[in-house]
Each structure stands twice: as C-alpha cells, then as structure tokens.
Amino acid sequence: MRKELEKQYDPKRVEDRIYQSWLDGNYFHAANDPQKTPYTIVIPPPNITGQLHMGHALDNTLQDIIIRWRRMQGYDALWLPGTDHASIATEARIAATLRAEGTSKNELGRERYLERAWQWKEQYGGRIVEQLKKLGSSCDWERERFTLDEGCSKAVTEVFTRLYDKGLIYRGERIINWCPSCLTSISDAEVEYEDQAGHLWHLRYPLKDGTGHLDLATTRPETLLGDTAVAVNPGDERYKDMVGKTVILPLVGREIPVVADDYVDMEFGTGAVKITPAHDPNDFEVGLRHNLPVVCAMTDDAKINGDYPKYAGMDRYAARREIVKDLEAEGALIKVEDHAHNVGTCSRCKTTVEPKVSVQWFVKMEPLAGPAIDAVKNGETRFVPQRFEKIYFNWLESIRDWCISRQLWWGHRIPAWYCDGCGAINVAKETPESCRECGCADLTQDPDTLDTWFSSALWPFSTLGWPDDTDDLRHFYPTNTLVTGYDIIFFWVVRMMFSGVEHMGKAPFDTVLIHGLVRDAQGRKMSKSLGNGIDPLEIVDKYGADALRFTLATGNSPGNDMRFSDEKVEASRNFANKLWNAARFILMNLGENEPAPRVPTGLSTADKWILSRYNTLAAEATENLERFELGIAVQKLYEFIWDVFCDWYIELAKISIQQGGDAAVTAKGVLVYVLSNTLKLLHPFMPFITEEIWQTLPHEGETVMLSPWPVYDGSLHFAEEEAEMERVMAVVRAVRNRRAEMNVPPSKKAKLYIATAYRETFAAAETMFQKLAGASEIEVGGAFELDSTVSIVTNEAKVYIPMGELIDLETERLRLQKELEKAEKELSAVQGKLNNESFVAKAPEAVVAAQRENAARIEGKIGMLKESIAKL
RNA sequence: GGACGUUUAGCUCAGCUGGUAGAGCAUUCGCUUGACGUGCGAAGGGUCAGCGGUUCAAGUCCGUUAACGUCCACCA
Numbered sequence: 011m012r013k014e015l016e017k018q019y020d021p022k023r024v025e026d027r028i029y030q031s032w033l034d035g036n037y038f039h040a041a042n043d044p045q046k047t048p049y050t051i052v053i054p055p056p057n058i059t060g061q062l063h064m065g066h067a068l069d070n071t072l073q074d075i076i077i078r079w080r081r082m083q084g085y086d087a088l089w090l091p092g093t094d095h096a097s098i099a100t101e102a103r104i105a106a107t108l109r110a111e112g113t114s115k116n117e118l119g120r121e122r123y124l125e126r127a128w129q130w131k132e133q134y135g136g137r138i139v140e141q142l143k144k145l146g147s148s149c150d151w152e153r154e155r156f157t158l159d160e161g162c163s164k165a166v167t168e169v170f171t172r173l174y175d176k177g178l179i180y181r182g183e184r185i186i187n188w189c190p191s192c193l194t195s196i197s198d199a200e201v202e203y204e205d206q207a208g209h210l211w212h213l214r215y216p217l218k219d220g221t222g223h224l225d226l227a228t229t230r231p232e233t234l235l236g237d238t239a240v241a242v243n244p245g246d247e248r249y250k251d252m253v254g255k256t257v258i259l260p261l262v263g264r265e266i267p268v269v270a271d272d273y274v275d276m277e278f279g280t281g282a283v284k285i286t287p288a289h290d291p292n293d294f295e296v297g298l299r300h301n302l303p304v305v306c307a308m309t310d311d312a313k314i315n316g317d318y319p320k321y322a323g324m325d326r327y328a329a330r331r332e333i334v335k336d337l338e339a340e341g342a343l344i345k346v347e348d349h350a351h352n353v354g355t356c357s358r359c360k361t362t363v364e365p366k367v368s369v370q371w372f373v374k375m376e377p378l379a380g381p382a383i384d385a386v387k388n389g390e391t392r393f394v395p396q397r398f399e400k401i402y403f404n405w406l407e408s409i410r411d412w413c414i415s416r417q418l419w420w421g422h423r424i425p426a427w428y429c430d431g432c433g434a435i436n437v438a439k440e441t442p443e444s445c446r447e448c449g450c451a452d453l454t455q456d457p458d459t460l461d462t463w464f465s466s467a468l469w470p471f472s473t474l475g476w477p478d479d480t481d482d483l484r485h486f487y488p489t490n491t492l493v494t495g496y497d498i499i500f501f502w503v504v505r506m507m508f509s510g511v512e513h514m515g516k517a518p519f520d521t522v523l524i525h526g527l528v529r530d531a532q533g534r535k536m537s538k539s540l541g542n543g544i545d546p547l548e549i550v551d552k553y554g555a556d557a558l559r560f561t562l563a564t565g566n567s568p569g570n571d572m573r574f575s576d577e578k579v580e581a582s583r584n585f586a587n588k589l590w591n592a593a594r595f596i597l598m599n600l601g602e603n604e605p606a607p608r609v610p611t612g613l614s615t616a617d618k619w620i621l622s623r624y625n626t627l628a629a630e631a632t633e634n635l636e637r638f639e640l641g642i643a644v645q646k647l648y649e650f651i652w653d654v655f656c657d658w659y660i661e662l663a664k665i666s667i668q669q670g671g672d673a674a675v676t677a678k679g680v681l682v683y684v685l686s687n688t689l690k691l692l693h694p695f696m697p698f699i700t701e702e703i704w705q706t707l708p709h710e711g712e713t714v715m716l717s718p719w720p721v722y723d724g725s726l727h728f729a730e731e732e733a734e735m736e737r738v739m740a741v742v743r744a745v746r747n748r749r750a751e752m753n754v755p756p757s758k759k760a761k762l763y764i765a766t767a768y769r770e771t772f773a774a775a776e777t778m779f780q781k782l783a784g785a786s787e788i789e790v791g792g793a794f795e796l797d798s799t800v801s802i803v804t805n806e807a808k809v810y811i812p813m814g815e816l817i818d819l820e821t822e823r824l825r826l827q828k829e830l831e832k833a834e835k836e837l838s839a840v841q842g843k844l845n846n847e848s849f850v851a852k853a854p855e856a857v858v859a860a861q862r863e864n865a866a867r868i869e870g871k872i873g874m875l876k877e878s879i880a881k882l
Numbered sequence: 883g884g885a886c887g888u889u890u891a892g893c894u895c896a897g898c899u900g901g902u903a904g905a906g907c908a909u910u911c912g913c914u915u916g917a918c919g920u921g922c923g924a925a926g927g928g929u930c931a932g933c934g935g936u937u938c939a940a941g942u943c944c945g946u947u948a949a950c951g952u953c954c955a956c957c958a
Contacts, residue, residue, distance in 0.1 A: 018920070203956090210958080228958055241958090278957045290958080352956070397886065404885070404954070496953085531894085533951090564896090564906085570887080571952090573894065581906055584920040595917030637898070645896065645905075660917075743924090749912095750924040756913060781915085782923095839902070849938040857901055857939090864902090 015597060015706065019590035021554025025698045029143060032701075037715055038148045040088035042485050049085035050489035051077050052470050053149065054502065055157060056142075057096035058135035059103050064528035064536055064574060065495060066138070067145060067546035068566070071559045072525060072640060073493045074147050078694035079635055081148070082719040088486050089148060090473050092155035093135060097421040097462045098192050098358045104130055104420070120419055120457075127420045131158075144547060146555050146697045148715070153482075155473040157465040158422065165472035166422045166465050167439050169513060174426075174437045178374045179414075181426070181435065185287075185294040186413045188366035189356040190312035194417040195370055197461060198410060199500045201354040201363050210279065210349035211334065214342050215240060218256040218265055224249070225344060227279030229351055230289070231337065232330040234259065235307035235318050237266055239285040241296055244270035246281050260342035261333065262318075269300045288367050304367050312364050326364070371415040371424060371458070375508075379406040382508035385517040391507065393522045394638045395569045398496060405500050406508075414461045421459030428454050467505035470518035492519040495527065496569065523638050526571035528562070533573055549579055556696035557582040563644045563695050585648060586699050589692075592656050593703040596681045599667055604708040607686040609726070610679030612672050615774065617680045618731035620659040623650065624684045629722040631691050644695050651688060658739065659684070665777045682707060687720045737768060737806050738775045744802045745783040745809060752800070754813070759786035763794045765874075766807035801878040803829070805867040808874040823882050830875045837868045 016023075032038060040048075051073050056066060073089060081087035101115075104127055108114055115123050135156075142149070155162060173179040186195045211231045216223045224240055237259050242249035253270045273296055274283050287297030288306040297304060307314060314321040314329045321329045337343040354363040383406050385391050386399055393399045415424060427436040427445075434447035444451045465472070470492075474483040488510070494503060503522055510518030530536055536543040549558045560582035566572050609621065627650045634643035659681075666677035686707055693700040693714050704714035711717050745762065754760075762785045764772050772790045779785035799810040800822065840861055843849050850858055 015917090017918075203954090226958075230958080273957090275957045280958095283958045285958090292956090292958080351958090400885070401953070408955085500954095527952095533894095567896075570895095575894075575907090577907055578894080580920075584918095587920045588918065591918035591921085593917085598917070634898085639898070641896075642898075649905080656917085657922080661915095661922095664916090746923060747925085751911095753912070756915065756923080836902085843902090843938080846938060852938045853901075860901085 015590065015594040017591075017594070019554075019587045019699060021556060021586075021698060022551075024702045025144075025146070025550075025555055028698050028701050029146065032148070032713065032715065033151075035712060037713060038089070038150050039152055040086050040150050040486075042481055043086050044485070046084065046086035048486050048490075049077070049080040049087045050090065050486040051088070051491050051493065052090045052473060052489055053092060054492075054494050054498070055092045055094040055155075055466060055469060056138045057099055058093050058131055058138070058156075059096050059099040060138045062138055062141035062144075062546055064544055064546055064562075066142070067558060068525060068528050068562045068572075069493055069495065070142055070145055070147050071562045072523065073491075074145070074559075074697070075563060075640055075694040076491055076493070076523075076635075078148055078697060078715060079719065081715065082690065082693070082717060084718065086485070088150055088153070090153050090155070090486075091139065091142070091147070091149035091151060092157070092469075092473060093139065094462060094466055095131070095156065095158040095421060097416060097418050097459060098194065098196075100127065100130070100420050101418050102192065102359070115419070123419055131156075141547060144550050144555060145559065148697070153473070157462070157469070161475065162465055162468070162472045163422055165468045165476055166460065167425050168477040169464075169468060169509070170425055170460070171437055171439055172513070173373060178377060179371060180374065181369065181371050183367060183369045184372065184411075184413070185291050185365050185367050186370055187354065187356075187363045188310070188368070189359065189361055190310065190364050191359045191361035192356060192418075193310055195366075195368065195413050195415060196356060196358075196363070197413050197463070199463075200357045202357045202360075203352045203354055205350055206353045208349050208351050208353075210347040211337075212280065212344040212346070213260065213284070213337060214344050215257040215260060215284075217252070218258055224252060224257055224268065224282050225280045226282040226284050227347075228284055229349060230286075230330070232314070232321075232326055232333050233286040233289045233307065234284060234333065234337075235262060235314065235321070236286045236288045236305040237262075237264070237284045238287060238297065238302040238305055239266050239300060240268050241271045241274050241283045241285050242268065242281060243274040243276045244272065246274075246276045248281060260340055261336055267300075267302075269296070269302075271296050271299060289365055291365050294365070294367065306367065308364065308366075310366075370413050371426075371456075371460075373412040373414055375409045375411050378508040378512055379409050381511045382406055382504065382517075385507060385511050391517040391520060391522060393524060395524065398499065398522070398524045398569065401496070401499055402504060402507075405504055409504075412461075414464050415456075415458040416461055417457075418459050419457075421462065422465055424456040424458050424460060426456040428456065430454060463501055463505055466502055467509040468513070470506055470510055471514050476513070487514060487518070488516045489519045491521045491523055493523045493525065496524050497527070499524070521638070524569050525566065526569055529571055529573050531573055531575035533571075536574075544574055553579045553583040554586065554698070556586050556699050560585065560644065560696055563640050564648070566641045568638060585652065586696065588652055588656060589696075589699060590703065592651070592660060593685060593707070595660060596678075596685055597706060599678055600682070600708070604682070606708050606710040607679070607683040609683055610676045612676045613680070614666065614673065614676065615731045615734050615771075616659065616662040616666075616778075617676060618728035619735035620655065620662075620680060620684055621726045622728040622732050623654055624687060625723055625726040628687065628691060628720040632719070632721070635694075640695075647688070647692050647695065651692070655684060655688065661782060662778065665781055669777075690714060690717055690720055734768070734771045738771060738778065740804050741772070741802075741807050741809060742779065742783045744804050745779070745785070745811070748800060748802050748811070749784055752813070754784065756784055759784055760811050760813055761786050762788040763796060763799070763810040763812075764788055764790045764807055765793050765810070766790065767792075768806060772807065797881075801826070801874075801881075803871050803874045803878065805871055808878075819882055823879060826875055826879050826882070830872065830879065833868055833872050833875060837865060837872060840865045840868065 077087050077089040187201050189196050208229050210227050210229055212225060212227050214223050214225050226240060240257055252268045255268050256265050259266055285293045285296050287294045287302055287304045309315050312326045314324050316322050356363055383403060425437055427442055429445035430452035431450040432448040434445055436442045436446050470489050471487055474487050476483055506518050530542045534542055557579050561578045631643045631646055663677040663681050666673040689700040689704045701714050762779055766772055769790050776788045779788050794810055796810050799812045802809040843861055
C-alpha cells in the first residue's frame, strides 16, 4: 500500500497548506512571456472598506475558474488583483471613527485627516484581499494595485488633463444630485429611486393684480421658499390669460411670474406647477429657458437657510410640516391628497438626495459614448449573455454629462488651480508655479476630489502601467474577459469601455461576462438590513472552499440570479468526499513508485469504454468553457465522476483487480490515467482537493495547476466498445430493477439465462453480472426453453431468471402485459412518424434511420414479451 | 411609460445550434456490497404557465396573454 488517505476529506487540513505551496511556487505569476499568448482578467477591485460577501465569492470564483483553465491551456494567464479606495464609503468609515474619538474631519484638517485615512487603509484595506485568498483565488499578487497608488494616480491626472485639453472636461454651475448626509455631490448612477408614499398638496397663489389666484399642486411644499415662477402649459386654455401675470408667493411674499412651458402636463394636478430652479432638476431647466433667478433655500445638510428666519435651521421635513401648517393658516392650502412618488436616494447611505445647484466638474459624455457604443456594435467587445448589450446601449445613448467632482478628501484631488488674482483655471499635471493667464503666483488648488469611478474607469490600463508604455501594457492589453454583475454595468463597465476606447484606442476587453445576484434560500436579496447575508468565509470554514466554489459554479447560468442554500453546499461537499474516496480506493491498490499515468496496453472493453467516455468529457467540458457555460461544464464533470467513473468503472475495475495479472495492471493504469486527467478538468472548479489528490497520485510536474489541460485524443475514441458496454449495462440495470421490485435480497444469487444476438459481448461479461447483478452464473444463448422463470426484456436481450417460486404468475402476467402495452404504444408512435411521408422526405436521413432502427428494436422487444406471456 | 428576465418533477434549478424531458434535495423500498452511509441499488413524480403560429418535428423558433421579478425613465 502506497499512501493512506483519511476516510473523509477534511478541507481544513488541506486548503491553507496548498494555497501556501502555490504562493511558494510562484505559480500565480504571469511571466510576461512574449512567446506565449496572453490571457488577461482584471479583477473588479473590491472596496477597501469591504468584507467578502457572496457576490464577491461568485464573481471571483468565476474569474478563478477561467484563469486557471486558461493557465493550464498554456496561456500567459494574468489575473490582476487590486482594491478600490472607495472614497465615500471610506470617508464614512473614518468619520465614524473620528466621531467616536470626539473629533471630526474639519477639526483635523485635510493633511492630518489624510494621514488617518492612509493609516486606516493600511490597517483594514488588505482584509478583503486575505479573504479572496481563502477562496483559492490565483491572482498575480505581485501585480496587486490600488486605485489611489502612485501609478493609478498618475493615470488619473493624465486622463483629467487630456480630457480637459480636449474640452471634454469642464467646470460649470449645474443642478446635481447632492447627498445631505455624505455632504457631497453624487452622479446620476449613484442615485437609487424608490417608491414612497407621499402627499400632493394643492396650494393657492394669489395674483398680484387681485383678479384671482392660481392653484397648483406639489409634493414638496417646503421648496416653495425657493419658487421663482409658476408654469402652465402654453396650450392650456384655462390659464391662457394668466401667462405673463404675476403671482405672490404665500408666506414669502415674493412676486413671481407665470410662465408658459411645454414641460407642464395639463392632465396632472391642476395643470399649474410651481417652479423652484434651485431644488428640482426639471424646474432648473424651465428656469434656464425663462431666465428665472435661482433661489436656494437650503443648506448643504438640507436645512432651511438663514434667508428664511422663521424656518432657518429646520431640516427639510420639519420645515415641510411647519410650512404646511402656516399655509393652512393663511388659507393657501386647498387640499391634501395621498400620492405615491419616486424618491431619489443616495446609493451609499440611502438618504433622500437633494437636487442642488452648484459649481462642479463634469465629463462631457456624448463624444465619448459614441465610440464606446460602436465597440460593442462592431463586435470588438461582446456581452455574455448578449441581452445585456441592450442595457449598455440604452444607458450610453441617453447618457447625460457625468458629474465627477466630490466634496471629499479621500481620493484623487482635482488637478486644477484657481488664480487668486485673475480667477483663471489652471489645469496641470504638476502644481503650477504661476497662473498661465496673468502670471501671478497666488494659486489655490480645487479642494475637491474625483468620483471613485473616475479612477476605476481606467483600471484595465492604469494597472498595467499606462500612461507609460510598459511591457505589461503592450503584452496584456486589451484584456480578455471582464467578469462582473449586471448591477455594475452602468457604474463601471460603461466607463471602462469609453475610457479604454478613448485613451488606448482599443476596448479594454473582448468579453464581458455578466453574472446575476446570489440570493438567499427564499430568493431574497442578501442585505445587511435584512440580516440574511450568508458569510462565504463561514461556508468555507464549514464545508471548504471547493464546496463553496462548486456550489456557486453549478447551475449558475450567465446573467441569472441564483439562490444559495446550505443543502446545495452539502451536496458539493459530498461530491468532494466522493472524489476523495475514489482516489482513496485507487491509491490503496497502487504499489510504490508507480510511473506517471499513461494509457496502458491490453485494454478491456470496460477500459476502452471509460477512456472513450473520459475523452468525450474532455472535449465537451472544454467546449463549454469556451462558451462561458461554466455551469454546464461542471455539471458534466460531476456526472462523469460520480455516475460513470465511480458507480460503474471503479466497480468494474474491482473485478479486474481481483483477477490479478495483466488485467489488474491495466485496470489500475486506466484508473490512474482517468482519475488524474479528470482531476485536471475539475481543477479550475475545485482547486484544493484536486491538487491534494493529484499530488498523492503518480504525477509529472510540480502542480496540477500548471499541468497541461487535457485535449481530445482521437486514439481514445472507442465507439464500438462504448456501445457494447452500454448494452450490457442496460441489462445489468434491468436485472437489478427486477430484483428490487421482487424484493430479492442481494444475498440471494440466481443463474441468468441471457438470450441475445450479442452473445460474445454478454459471455465476456459474466463476472460483471455476478458482481453487479446478483448472478451466480450466466448462460448466454440465442434462445432458451425454460419453465417457471422471471423474464426481463430489453431492446437487445431477454433474460430469464429461474425464480418462479418467488413470484405470483398472475402478477407477472400483468407486469408483462403492461410492458407490452407500453412497447406497443411506443412502436405506434415511431411507426406513425415513419408512415408520415413528409417526415421521411424532409427529415435528415440520420434521423429517419435512427427511427427505423428504433422501430426494429421495439418490434424485437414486443416479440420477446409476447413469447414470455405465452409461456406463462 | 419603456426595456428585459423568469414561469420545466413536492422544492431549487439545468436543458447549447428544434429530433420521443434531466440533475440535486425531498419522498418510498431494499442494502454491514472490502473507496465512500457525506455511501450503494431501485422506485414514484412533469399535457415543460395559457392560447395561436412556423415546421415532417417545438420545452427549444415566432406572435400573444397572464403571474412574478428586475432595470431605465418619470408629471410638480
């Protein structure tokens, strides 16, 4: 006996040790070998504030499967890892820490604050990376990057200045989404809309000339403080005479005009709308068209500002209650209706976003969007599944300019300096000495930083060294596959696409593989607030990383959500254990110093059958991987290993091993060969257990993860033997089935008389029937005349078991009768087809031929069944 | 308002380019079978959401309806 494995696979004893051995071997490192074809995946950089969740686990498992497979195929496979500085999230985290210490961002000042932030990053920023390692991720850690590191920052500055010089970045006063809690602007993509129950307040604004009043409806009465007009539809007969007149704003007393604008929907409310340019994006547009003043009524933290002493300092909701009360007292409130409406919230903190007019930096999107759309239209980049192209196009086609400045400190500071003298904007890569307009030296840098996504947009090339012309950049760009969830297409994929096309002249990847969300067992989204999140590390701890990976890969089709449950992981764990025990059996039968696996000589039918099945598996699994059908590939591996290799071939091999001699040697050789190669096929999915087993088997090379990926081998294709085996297996199954039906204990053996046209095949399978079908012996012939037997009919054989005493003749007759009816029904279905002239004429010949054979087989079966019934 | 997805065995889901429905779990029956009870052998269970169409042939393609879900837009 060579080596003894434990009876049960224990991932805890294996995983960390194996991972360390891979690191020690430097196996994850992509050499940048010009002789090899590169295959590149850049990781979607997790936030440094992040904790590994199921979404990460899925995303990274898929990437690791792909990169391990490509690496084994001989590509110069690079999986480039890194993390994102996550400006808002990190600031929130640090703010909380500072609050606990009784201090604040402003108290510390920018410099000391940033020191703290970096400290925080050093302390916690690597946590998620360590967690990724637990999954077995084969990232090239030597190339690990951070969006705020020197190189990435250089890329950011380069891009900013380039786009500014091209006129694609500008600074201007616009209405933007403002988060009153994060105290920063956010982009359109960062706003989440949710339905909320609210009210529609009907208000009455009196006309200045005393001739009447104008009624209007609003969901936000408190913004009345900032009203600078009332608008009606120009085609609205009701208000025709009002346009151009002046109304008096209740509570405030401001005189504001009535304007006509197409924006107003006559059907809604009263057909008149209050216009608050400072606090509503649509109103802002109306304001621009009519030259209305912009009156801001709120502070940055969404409180009423000092211009309105009565309400000053109240937050927007308190002010709303107060203002409604006052309006009512003044008689300006006509009625209140219930009204559900969509409210924009900050995707980071869920606070209701406040539209706000302010000076910000923007990227002009239209010139960038076009080429990015083209890159997908012309096939340079494709989405898997393809339907996500639509989402991509839709977003880019209706894109608005991207607000990129953030009122935060943790991030890339905007490389713009304002001249204290002439006010000119100086955008430069380095701090300028003097103003380029007036030459004076008093310059102040813009205090804002850039949207986190501005730097992640450059990730596929900034991480490879851009803007420098590096070897890595030349070799690994464009990358191959981007793996990410559909929830991040707008934030990230779109921005990487237009950035890559703009700055590199090439789209950043050829394939975008989109996966869905991992939901809980009830199909709910996993979330912190629901508390239904499942911690992947707990799963790893309990079942092993391989079981987790296997679960995530199985039954997961691109783009679709999946449910996660412990039962599924248990099934995966059981599979790992099954494989482990198969290996254990094989090792128990191997001697010392066995040579590396190769196909032995003197193959039996069973040997050829399993080799041929394995060979097909290798071809099919590869094809599935190429099509990104990882779930199908892994399903096939599961089925082959469990149902084909373990349940059949190992049982058959036991027979040969017991026989000893050459048969035993050959069978052992085949066992090792097939197992060893199957381990390779399974390795990308279950890297740890496959490595552990592979190492204990005779092998060539240091590690399974660098062993060559199995390819289809024509010399292992044995169609005839496959057919022969399947014939015998069908009969074995049928006999087992009958015995089970009749409750024959396994210990009760019986002779089998097998009538068949394939006499040699069955005669050679006697031991198989003895071991697997409860046969004492078999006799094979063309036909038998026997009394009092149980008979079993398959398409290719009729089996008699002399066990008449065990059964009731009448039950047997009924059973056979039932089978006969079934067969006749089948036959008539097939004959119906064959009698259909258009089927015979139009269906492919092979299909027709198959049906003819089918008919012949069923006819044979019917004949045998009739004979059996007659005998009873 | 627009777009998309899902609907297949009791549950969770596969089913690629159309050729007589599959898996895991659950259920039932039988097994100290020399790798594994995290196992072995077997069984039951589906008019593939409804309707219409294309085709010799439809779970698979087209149209339509319904339920559920998601995204986008948004009228105060």
